[in-house]
Amino acid sequence: MPEENVNKQAQAGQNPKDEEPRIGVYVCNCGGNIGDVVKCDMVAQTLGKLPNVTVAHSNMFMCSDPGQKMIADDIKEKGINRVVIGACSIFLHEQTFRRTLERAGLNPYLYYHVGLREQVSWVHHGTPKEATEKSIRMMAAGIAKARNMKPLEPVRLPAHRHALVIGGGVAGLRSALDLARRGLQVTLVEKSHYLGGRMAQWERVFPTNEEARPLLKRLIDQVLAEPNITIHTGAQVAGAKGYVGNYTVTIRQQPRGVRGTFPNEQGVMDVCPIKQRCEFNYGLSTRKAIYRPYKECVPEGLVIDWEHCTKCGECVQVAPEGMINLEEEAHEFTVEVGAVVLATGFQPYEPFYGEMGWKEYPEVITLPQLHRLLDDEGPSDGKFYWNGHPVRNVALIHCVGSRQVEGVHRAQMDGEVNNYCSRVCCTASLSMASLIRQKAPDAKIYEIYEDIRAYGRWHEDYYTRASKNNVTFLRYYAEEIPEVRRADEKAENPLLVKVRDHLTWGEEIEIPVDLVVLSVGMMPNPVQDLMEIFKVTPGSDRFLLEVHPKLRPVETAVNGVVLAGTAQGPMNIQESCAAASAAAAKVSALIEQAKVELEPYVAHVDPDQCQGSGECVKVCPQEEAIELKTFSENGRTFQRAVVTPANCNGCGVCVSVCPNRALDVQGWRLDEYEAMVEAIAADIPAWEGAA
Amino acid sequence: MSTETENRSAKILLLATLSGGYRGADMVGQGHMDYPPNTYILPVMSAAIFPPKFYIDAFNKGFDAITVMYSGTDSPYKGESEKTAEIINETYGKMKELNLDPRRLRLAAICTVCVRPFLEEVQRAEKLLEEIGSVPRPLTKPQAVPAQPAGTQGGIFHAN
Numbered sequence: 001m002p003e004e005n006v007n008k009q010a011q012a013g014q015n016p017k018d019e020e021p022r023i024g025v026y027v028c029n030c031g032g033n034i035g036d037v038v039k040c041d042m043v044a045q046t047l048g049k050l051p052n053v054t055v056a057h058s059n060m061f062m063c064s065d066p067g068q069k070m071i072a073d074d075i076k077e078k079g080i081n082r083v084v085i086g087a088c089s090i091f092l093h094e095q096t097f098r099r100t101l102e103r104a105g106l107n108p109y110l111y112y113h114v115g116l117r118e119q120v121s122w123v124h125h126g127t128p129k130e131a132t133e134k135s136i137r138m139m140a141a142g143i144a145k146a147r148n149m150k151p152l153e154p155v156r157l158p159a160h161r162h163a164l165v166i167g168g169g170v171a172g173l174r175s176a177l178d179l180a181r182r183g184l185q186v187t188l189v190e191k192s193h194y195l196g197g198r199m200a201q202w203e204r205v206f207p208t209n210e211e212a213r214p215l216l217k218r219l220i221d222q223v224l225a226e227p228n229i230t231i232h233t234g235a236q237v238a239g240a241k242g243y244v245g246n247y248t249v250t251i252r253q254q255p256r257g258v259r260g261t262f263p264n265e266q267g268v269m270d271v272c273p274i275k276q277r278c279e280f281n282y283g284l285s286t287r288k289a290i291y292r293p294y295k296e297c298v299p300e301g302l303v304i305d306w307e308h309c310t311k312c313g314e315c316v317q318v319a320p321e322g323m324i325n326l327e328e329e330a331h332e333f334t335v336e337v338g339a340v341v342l343a344t345g346f347q348p349y350e351p352f353y354g355e356m357g358w359k360e361y362p363e364v365i366t367l368p369q370l371h372r373l374l375d376d377e378g379p380s381d382g383k384f385y386w387n388g389h390p391v392r393n394v395a396l397i398h399c400v401g402s403r404q405v406e407g408v409h410r411a412q413m414d415g416e417v418n419n420y421c422s423r424v425c426c427t428a429s430l431s432m433a434s435l436i437r438q439k440a441p442d443a444k445i446y447e448i449y450e451d452i453r454a455y456g457r458w459h460e461d462y463y464t465r466a467s468k469n470n471v472t473f474l475r476y477y478a479e480e481i482p483e484v485r486r487a488d489e490k491a492e493n494p495l496l497v498k499v500r501d502h503l504t505w506g507e508e509i510e511i512p513v514d515l516v517v518l519s520v521g522m523m524p525n526p527v528q529d530l531m532e533i534f535k536v537t538p539g540s541d542r543f544l545l546e547v548h549p550k551l552r553p554v555e556t557a558v559n560g561v562v563l564a565g566t567a568q569g570p571m572n573i574q575e576s577c578a579a580a581s582a583a584a585a586k587v588s589a590l591i592e593q594a595k596v597e598l599e600p601y602v603a604h605v606d607p608d609q610c611q612g613s614g615e616c617v618k619v620c621p622q623e624e625a626i627e628l629k630t631f632s633e634n635g636r637t638f639q640r641a642v643v644t645p646a647n648c649n650g651c652g653v654c655v656s657v658c659p660n661r662a663l664d665v666q667g668w669r670l671d672e673y674e675a676m677v678e679a680i681a682a683d684i685p686a687w688e689g690a691a
Numbered sequence: 692m693s694t695e696t697e698n699r700s701a702k703i704l705l706l707a708t709l710s711g712g713y714r715g716a717d718m719v720g721q722g723h724m725d726y727p728p729n730t731y732i733l734p735v736m737s738a739a740i741f742p743p744k745f746y747i748d749a750f751n752k753g754f755d756a757i758t759v760m761y762s763g764t765d766s767p768y769k770g771e772s773e774k775t776a777e778i779i780n781e782t783y784g785k786m787k788e789l790n791l792d793p794r795r796l797r798l799a800a801i802c803t804v805c806v807r808p809f810l811e812e813v814q815r816a817e818k819l820l821e822e823i824g825s826v827p828r829p830l831t832k833p834q835a836v837p838a839q840p841a842g843t844q845g846g847i848f849h850a851n
């Protein structure tokens with residue numbers, strides 16, 4: 001960290017003027033979210049009587065322009081020098097209000113936020129009187145803190161102009177390209193041995209009906225042509241140290257085992273004795289232990305499946321010399337990056353055994369499998385055949401693994417059902433119905449749905465087209481899901497689908513079919529390791545969680561770690577790319593200038609109180625965050641603790657051990673907490689007579 | 692239990708870390724799940740800043756139960772969890788000297804999505820106060836410290 005920043009930081013936390021606190025108090029109704037339970041006017045009125053409170057208002061929406069203007073005007077016109085706001089969660093609007101203060105010329109850290117919505121009105125619906133009293137006490141605590149608050153300066157640090165993108169699906173690729181075009185260095189890490197993610201597995205993609213792989217290839221070519229991007233496939237993050245601007249990330253890469261391409265690749269694959277389930281075709285075909293995931297994959301060329309390869313050496317015999325190395329080992333390396341984009345994508349929901357006949361009957365497949373089946377490069381060369389016979393009757397059942405209802409559906413391993421909508425499956429199913437119609441003009445096609453949610457631009461066209469194309473729609477309700485069972489041996493079609501159809505007023509219908517397609521939902525890829533490494537959290541749907549779905553839709557709670565694409569929740573390609581571009585914009589805004597600003601919440605030593613005991617140095621868990629330095633003054637030599645803010649993360653371990661109370665975490669000082677505790681516990685005379 | 696403060700409503704202080712319990716409390720709110728309003732949540736960056744004296748003072752000033760809701764081993768701060776546990780244990784010693792039931796102070800690992808564990812912790816504190824009542828104030832050191840009955844420790848609890 002540059003010396004001048006350290007000095008500036010050391011001075012922060014001292015209020016040069018020690019001015020008399022003039023506190024502005026603002027109570028937000030949140031459009032009734034708070035005001036329907038808490039008497040906001042009364043809260044403001046009561047708090048207005050407390051010492052140092054110069055103004056106290058309640059307002060319908062403090063975050064609105066008029067609400068913010070009210071604060072700014074009070075700062076400018078009434079000399080308010082501390083602000084306490086009671087509103088929604090601190091995580092939503094802390095930044096909004098800090099900027100309001102800044103615009104009005106006040107240090108943005110002279111503000112305290114009380115969460116009156118999530119922690120009062122939304123949890124005390126039935127006790128409005130007590131909720132109002134609690135609000136008064138919580139706000140009084142904020143006022144007590146505000147009296148002691150000091151202006152703070154953010155910590156400014158140098159940052160690597162280098163971003164790490166984890167996941168090489170369409171979202172990761174889009175993010176990497178946008179970042180590189182803004183002049184940042186990008187390292188892209190992809191777990192599998194090829195780029196493109198799930199999109200490579202689809203035949204055509206809505207809403208344009210373009211062929212998926214050529215479309216994807218265009219993006220991949222642009223990425224490959226970008227000199228600022230370095231790609232590592234077969235690679236995963238093994239660990240990371242540091243903080244925003246300065247991460248050192250360890251990457252572990254599995255070898256391909258095969259160097260480049262050569263003419264006799266098919267012959268090499270043919271001699272391999274190991275057969276494995278082909279994951280690219282969702283198990284509809286097999287592949288060898290030396291294989292190419294799909295024809296046009298990037299990077300091209302073969303790769304070895306180390307988990308199943310027996311190293312028999314048959315392939316080495318057939319390949320040109322030196323092209324295959326069965327002794328190649330995984331290796332680790334590090335990259336220094338300023339920010340991280342998590343673009344780890346999704347996996348299709350895996351039904352459990354017997355769920356609508358899954359795995360019980362071979363004629364039940366999933367929508368991703370149908371994509372592979374109808375793909376001209378798929379296991380049946382795009383013919384709509386099953387078990388060697390043309391499919392004449394097919395039922396597509398929607399919402400399998402999505403919009404599940406507790407008590408009706410079986411829970412996942414964590415005990416929760418997938419109660420969210422996977423959003424893409426309706427249009428994906430409808431577009432498949434149209435493709436089936438093209439491939440099998442006489443086939444009977446049934447779409448068995450709960451609701452059709454063809455929500456995006458041009459998605460409705462797929463519904464209209466399917467309706468015109470003689471696709472039969474049947475509607476079930478969540479509490480009575482369709483049943484799939486084996487038909488009589490003599491029956492023409494192997495399966496029967498029983499459904500109570502609410503388009504015909506609840507009539508029970510049995511449809512004989514050759515094939516059932518389960519339109520499975522989306523689940524997040526398992527990234528527990530990354531969550532632990534980068535300290536990001538999942539939402540209740542297990543996808544990675546953003547700070548706020550509307551206001552900060554791609555940022556996580558961890559500075560410098562952002563989300564792109566379906567790692568965050570179900571999205572189509574268009575939305576994944578939009579999110580990926582937003583993530584790239586956020587990252588570049590953060591590190592483009594080769595520096596980042598961090599919150600000033602680091603340890604601060606009061607030199608007048610410090611006696612140089614050194615207890616803080618002994619307990620500090622961070623490297624080089626605090627040390628004892630020798631000073632001389634008037635011929636006297638003494639030791640004092642000195643903090644290096646860049647290395648301090650504000651853990652506060654030093655605060656509790658200081659025998660002289662010379663240490664504090666700026667912005668979260670012990671004396672502020674003591675004042676808050678006192679304020680909450682105190683009697684509130686004005687309140688006693690109210691209500 | 693008869694105390695001079697019997698008529699005032701008992702207060703519970705929840706010191707909740709911004710990377711753990713405080714977000715957990717927000718999640719409870721987002722789910723509109725009710726709990727009693729005598730609970731006061733203060734956001735903290737790291738629970739390791741509070742020395743034992745802070746807790747004793749808080750009991751003296753008017754709180755009857757305190758739960759520290761930190762992120763436990765998931766804390767973003769290296770050393771926070773060990774140091775906090777150490778301080779809480781030290782505080783138990785001081786509480787004993789003051790004849791304060793150690794169950795009034797508890798350390799609980801509450802994550803950002805720990806809705807149920809959060810509610811259970813609040814419920815636990817409420818039940819305890821129903822059973823043992825408010826803190827008799829002012830706190831004074833008794834002449835002889837009675838032996839602590841088994842199973843009355845506050846304890847360190849990990850929900851995640």
Ligand SMILES: Cc1cc2nc3c(=O)[nH]c(=O)nc-3n(C[C@H](O)[C@H](O)[C@H](O)COP(=O)(O)OP(=O)(O)OC[C@H]3O[C@@H](n4cnc5c(N)ncnc54)[C@H](O)[C@@H]3O)c2cc1C
Pocket residue numbers: 166167168169170171172189190191192195196197198199202204205206207235236237343344345346347348367368371424428431521522525527530564565566567571572573574576
């Ligand atoms: C059946 C079906 C049909 C669909 N059809 C369409 C359609 O027609 N039109 C449309 O717009 N959308 C469609 N979609 C949605 C589309 O597939 C997604 O929007 C898109 O694939 C999301 O891209 P992504 O990059 O977020 O995720 P993914 O495609 O899942 O890519 C994520 C990548 O991250 C990698 N990864 C995972 N974990 C790690 C890790 N730890 N380290 C490194 N790399 C990792 C994965 O290997 C993968 O390559 C369909 C979805 C389904 C299920």
